[in-house]
Amino acid sequence: MSAVASDPCVDYEAVIGLEVHAELKTKTKMFCGCRNEFGAKPNTNVCPVCLGLPGALPVTNRKAIELAVRFGAAVDAKIGRAVFHRKNYFYPDMPKDFQITQYDEPINAGGKVEILDAGALHTIHLTRAHLEEDTGKSQHQGVSGRIHDATSTLIDYNRAGVPLLEIVSEPDIRTPDQAKQYVNELRAVLGFLDISDVKMEEGSMRVDANVSVRPVGAEAFGVKVEVKNMNSVRSLVRALTYEIERQTVVYREGGRIVQETRHWEEEDGRTHSMRSKEEAADYRYFPEPDLVPITLDQAWIEAISAEVPGVFPSRRAVQLAEQYGFDLDRVASVVYTPGLCDWVEAEIAIGADPLRSLNWASQEVMAHLNETGGEVAGLALSKGVFADLSSLIDDGTLSKKLAREVLTEVLVSGKSPRTVVSEKGLAQISDESELERIVAEVIGANPETIEKIRAGNKKVVGFLVGQVMKATKGAANPEAVHRLIDSRL
Amino acid sequence: MTAVITTAAGIARGVRSGEYPAARVLEEYLARIAAHEDRIGAFLLVAQERARAAAEAIDARVAAGEDPGLLAGVPLAVKDALCLAGLPTTAGSKILQGWHPPYTATAVARLEEAGAVVVGKTNLDEFAMGSSNENSAYKVCRNPRGLDRVPGGSSGGSAAAVAAGFASVAIGSDTGGSIRQPASLCGVVGMKPTYGRVSRYGLIAFASSLDQIGPLAGTVEDAALVYQSMAGADPMDATSIPGDLPDVLSGVKEGREAGIAGMRVALVTELCEMEGTDPTVARVFEETVKKLEKSGAVLVEVSVPSLVHALSAYYLIAPAECSSNLARFDGVRFGLREAGDDVEAMNRATREAGFGPEVKRRIMLGTYALSSGYIDAYYGKAQRIRTLVIRDLEAAFTQADVLLSPTSPTVAFPLGARTDDPMSMYISDICTIPANLAGIPALSLPCGTDDAGLPVGLQVMAPVLSESLLFRVACAAETLIGALPPVLL
Numbered sequence: 001m002s003a004v005a006s007d008p009c010v011d012y013e014a015v016i017g018l019e020v021h022a023e024l025k026t027k028t029k030m031f032c033g034c035r036n037e038f039g040a041k042p043n044t045n046v047c048p049v050c051l052g053l054p055g056a057l058p059v060t061n062r063k064a065i066e067l068a069v070r071f072g073a074a075v076d077a078k079i080g081r082a083v084f085h086r087k088n089y090f091y092p093d094m095p096k097d098f099q100i101t102q103y104d105e106p107i108n109a110g111g112k113v114e115i116l117d118a119g120a121l122h123t124i125h126l127t128r129a130h131l132e133e134d135t136g137k138s139q140h141q142g143v144s145g146r147i148h149d150a151t152s153t154l155i156d157y158n159r160a161g162v163p164l165l166e167i168v169s170e171p172d173i174r175t176p177d178q179a180k181q182y183v184n185e186l187r188a189v190l191g192f193l194d195i196s197d198v199k200m201e202e203g204s205m206r207v208d209a210n211v212s213v214r215p216v217g218a219e220a221f222g223v224k225v226e227v228k229n230m231n232s233v234r235s236l237v238r239a240l241t242y243e244i245e246r247q248t249v250v251y252r253e254g255g256r257i258v259q260e261t262r263h264w265e266e267e268d269g270r271t272h273s274m275r276s277k278e279e280a281a282d283y284r285y286f287p288e289p290d291l292v293p294i295t296l297d298q299a300w301i302e303a304i305s306a307e308v309p310g311v312f313p314s315r316r317a318v319q320l321a322e323q324y325g326f327d328l329d330r331v332a333s334v335v336y337t338p339g340l341c342d343w344v345e346a347e348i349a350i351g352a353d354p355l356r357s358l359n360w361a362s363q364e365v366m367a368h369l370n371e372t373g374g375e376v377a378g379l380a381l382s383k384g385v386f387a388d389l390s391s392l393i394d395d396g397t398l399s400k401k402l403a404r405e406v407l408t409e410v411l412v413s414g415k416s417p418r419t420v421v422s423e424k425g426l427a428q429i430s431d432e433s434e435l436e437r438i439v440a441e442v443i444g445a446n447p448e449t450i451e452k453i454r455a456g457n458k459k460v461v462g463f464l465v466g467q468v469m470k471a472t473k474g475a476a477n478p479e480a481v482h483r484l485i486d487s488r489l
Numbered sequence: 490m491t492a493v494i495t496t497a498a499g500i501a502r503g504v505r506s507g508e509y510p511a512a513r514v515l516e517e518y519l520a521r522i523a524a525h526e527d528r529i530g531a532f533l534l535v536a537q538e539r540a541r542a543a544a545e546a547i548d549a550r551v552a553a554g555e556d557p558g559l560l561a562g563v564p565l566a567v568k569d570a571l572c573l574a575g576l577p578t579t580a581g582s583k584i585l586q587g588w589h590p591p592y593t594a595t596a597v598a599r600l601e602e603a604g605a606v607v608v609g610k611t612n613l614d615e616f617a618m619g620s621s622n623e624n625s626a627y628k629v630c631r632n633p634r635g636l637d638r639v640p641g642g643s644s645g646g647s648a649a650a651v652a653a654g655f656a657s658v659a660i661g662s663d664t665g666g667s668i669r670q671p672a673s674l675c676g677v678v679g680m681k682p683t684y685g686r687v688s689r690y691g692l693i694a695f696a697s698s699l700d701q702i703g704p705l706a707g708t709v710e711d712a713a714l715v716y717q718s719m720a721g722a723d724p725m726d727a728t729s730i731p732g733d734l735p736d737v738l739s740g741v742k743e744g745r746e747a748g749i750a751g752m753r754v755a756l757v758t759e760l761c762e763m764e765g766t767d768p769t770v771a772r773v774f775e776e777t778v779k780k781l782e783k784s785g786a787v788l789v790e791v792s793v794p795s796l797v798h799a800l801s802a803y804y805l806i807a808p809a810e811c812s813s814n815l816a817r818f819d820g821v822r823f824g825l826r827e828a829g830d831d832v833e834a835m836n837r838a839t840r841e842a843g844f845g846p847e848v849k850r851r852i853m854l855g856t857y858a859l860s861s862g863y864i865d866a867y868y869g870k871a872q873r874i875r876t877l878v879i880r881d882l883e884a885a886f887t888q889a890d891v892l893l894s895p896t897s898p899t900v901a902f903p904l905g906a907r908t909d910d911p912m913s914m915y916i917s918d919i920c921t922i923p924a925n926l927a928g929i930p931a932l933s934l935p936c937g938t939d940d941a942g943l944p945v946g947l948q949v950m951a952p953v954l955s956e957s958l959l960f961r962v963a964c965a966a967e968t969l970i971g972a973l974p975p976v977l978l
């Protein structure tokens with residue numbers, strides 16, 4: 001029975017839930033001592049345990065539990081025990097032909113993530129965030145690299161047994177843009193708290209979506225479709241947009257949506273039905289007998305929770321916007337970059353101008369990071385860069401424009417703003433006698449302009465200021481120039 | 490050729506003192522294997538050269554003034570379900586034919602560290618599933634005390650090897666009686682430790698929550714020596730019990746010197762008055778109990794009502810776990826691979842060709858017991874019965890120090906007698922299964938024979954972690970009962 005009527009005049013809304021798999025940033029794998037690293041030579045980070053050799057046994061990685069708890073504390077989840085189950089199914093990438101995962105008792109139950117939506121905070125609730133192990137990776141050898149025309153398949157088990165946190169949201173998301181904000185928010189939280197590398201391109205963060213549509217105002221959900229294979233936030237937005245439209249059209253034309261899994265194809269921009277089995281999969285979950293349930297020490301949980309800054313980027317953006325009168329969009333561009341907002345706030349605390357600092361961070365610093373592919377943590381900067389620039393502007397040494405040039409140079413060279421100013425001779429000319437001489441020259445050279453001004457056309461003063469700036473190659477203080485011209489006329 | 494000495498304790502004493510070279514001891518055992526193994530079939534592999542090198546190394550250490558350990562120069566037979574790097578390991582199955590594990594089981598490594606010399610890998614029921622060794626995919630194993638009789642199972646090869654004098658001691662694994670029942674049928678001592686006392690790392694799993702590695706030996710003291718050398722916490726097994734390992738050898742000494750006087754020994758009604766118990770077994774058992782009583786043991790009778798359901802619970806839990814544990818034998822990474830058009834066909838063909846009928850039966854039973862819609866009625870109910878058994882046995886131990894019963898309801902049965910009737914085979918384990926379900930230690934020692942000279946075993950069960958008490962009572966009983974007549978080959 002579908003809850004959706006086939007009326008062409010009805011407006012539809014989407015109901016979206018996301019499943020995010022984040023690889024945890026541990027030194028070793030979930031249940032063995034092999035290194036957890038991306039990009040190693042195939043099958044070099046393997047051992048009897050993660051290869052599922054007969055007789056080998058899993059032992060839980062304490063750090064993985066700690067990172068899961070850190071996430072749970074950040075999203076305000078109910079943190080429980082570390083109890084594992086086996087999920088049984090045959091899959092060549094999965095060495096034991098079962099996955100060790102969590103079932104009816106996730107380590108983190110509930111919780112919430114706040115996102116920015118139309119200039120305000122919006123809450124997305126979480127169902128759970130549980131621990132499990134990753135699978136290996138198949139490489140199909142053949143023309144297309146796909147399984148259907150493969151001549152053989154090679155399997156790399158380096159990823160097998162890498163710890164994963166599966167974060168399942170409630171169906172609280174309504175638009176592709178909200179989905180994007182949600183993923184960005186999660187990515188920031190996981191990255192800031194050093195829980196995961198969150199690189200979608202490398203697969204350390206993967207997103208699957210459950211999508212249905214229903215008439216606006218309806219309570220019941222439509223039939224849910226699972227969409228997989230989105231490897232960037234951009235493709236997530238594209239896939240959701242496509243899938244919502246597809247389902248809406250099906251309903252409008254009186255058709256039915258079947259519950260299925262669909263594969264997003266980047267090339268043609270569509271989702272494709274994956275041939276699925278007639279019968280529903282039966283994973284025969286049962287408690288993992290090789291592991292004992294681990295009850296977490298309450299004091300340990302509290303110690304981890306205490307280290308978690310209880311602020312999401314979205315919330316921080318709203319708070320900063322209120323506190324300093326910042327533009328929300330501009331501050332939002334800063335809060336999602338790891339370390340950037342901390343930097344801005346630290347500079348403001350030691351006297352930097354808030355608004356200028358925000359602008360420098362969102363423009364010069366972001367541009368520099370994008371260009372170099374670097375991170376804030378990797379910038380070799382002394383404390384007080386923004387504070388110094390602010391005071392250099394305040395004392396008239398730099399114009400706002402020059403300050404930006406100085407900052408760009410500071411970011412590249414790692415030198416202090418004052419060093420850059422003196423090395424490049426960028427200090428603006430505030431020496432009044434020198435300026436007076438130049439102003440006098442400009443006035444003498446432009447008698448017609450002076451006439452116009454005296455006749456009441458004040459607009460052309462700008463022309464004179466421009467001439468002075470040109471003569472000083474931009475090093476004059478524009479305010480001083482204005483003042484001197486006014487006094488002469 | 491007769492051994493100068495036959496007990497492990499005696500061999501180790503002689504080798505450590507330099508009185509008997511380990512190499513000479515080994516040659517005596519290898520000579521017996523060469524003379525009689527053809528008629529027994531205890532081994533799947535005799536590792537002569539490896540053993541000779543090991544014995545020479547022991548002698549070199551003694552010559553250098555070092556102490557090779559508690560088991561210096563003691564010939565040890567290892568059930569072929571335990572991994573030993575450098576030797577093939579088959580688990581008695583065609584599906585693992587030719588597989589060489591790259592690592593050694595913790596228990597085996599510890600025994601070798603204690604100076605034991607591995608003479609070979611012993612025959613077993615495929616994946617330890619069976620009670621007669623007739624499910625071995627490789628060869629028949631005969632009972633050295635009656636060549637037309639089964640040795641019991643699944644550690645039949647280990648029991649036969651000790652009984653035939655092919656090894657001084659052996660190790661096996663016990664999931665529902667797989668050490669104690671063959672020990673009983675072959676007339677040797679067999680012991681299953683508390684679950685978690687001996688690391689399972691490197692034991693090819695049958696049922697993870699029930700499997701436990703234990704010793705088979707000619708005497709209680711020898712069993713204790715082997716146990717003491719391999720038990721204790723292991724970071725590679727999450728279910729292994731942490732903390733220091735108590736010394737059980739003092740328990741052996743106490744049992745020999747102080748006897749059984751004052752010990753409260755209980756007869757378990759449900760196991761002693763069981764239908765289907767061979768009258769001779771019942772008679773020999775009764776006579777043994779009378780001997781103990783005469784020596785001062787305080788006899789009590791206890792009822793453990795839930796034991797009526799123990800067999801059924803076991804035959805749901807063990808197959809359920811095995812259905813998952815054996816999934817990894819899929820032809821992808823090791824062992825047998827049969828060709829197929831795609832991965833699924835290859836998996837099917839490999840498992841079809843590689844597993845024997847009993848293994849397939851249990852995989853199907855277990856898969857069914859875990860299936861959606863049935864799991865609560867089967868696996869769930871079985872776990873609840875298990876909880877009852879644990880509770881009831883705990884209660885029984887408030888009334889007695891140890892519980893007594895026959896180990897097996899019958900003496901060794903003729904080869905082929907029960908192969909067509911799985912149920913009659915399953916009933917062989919009825920007295921031994923409760924200790925596995927409850928995780929408690931239990932031991933079987935010979936207490937007499939029937940008229941044909943076929944041994945009867947006495948089972949002693951002790952509370953969790955009471956190995957010292959178990960060995961004490963067993964040693965006292967052994968002293969009172971006396972040794973069986975020697976095996977004549």
Ligand SMILES: [Zn+2]
Binds near residue numbers: 032034045048049
């Ligand atoms: Zn590994």
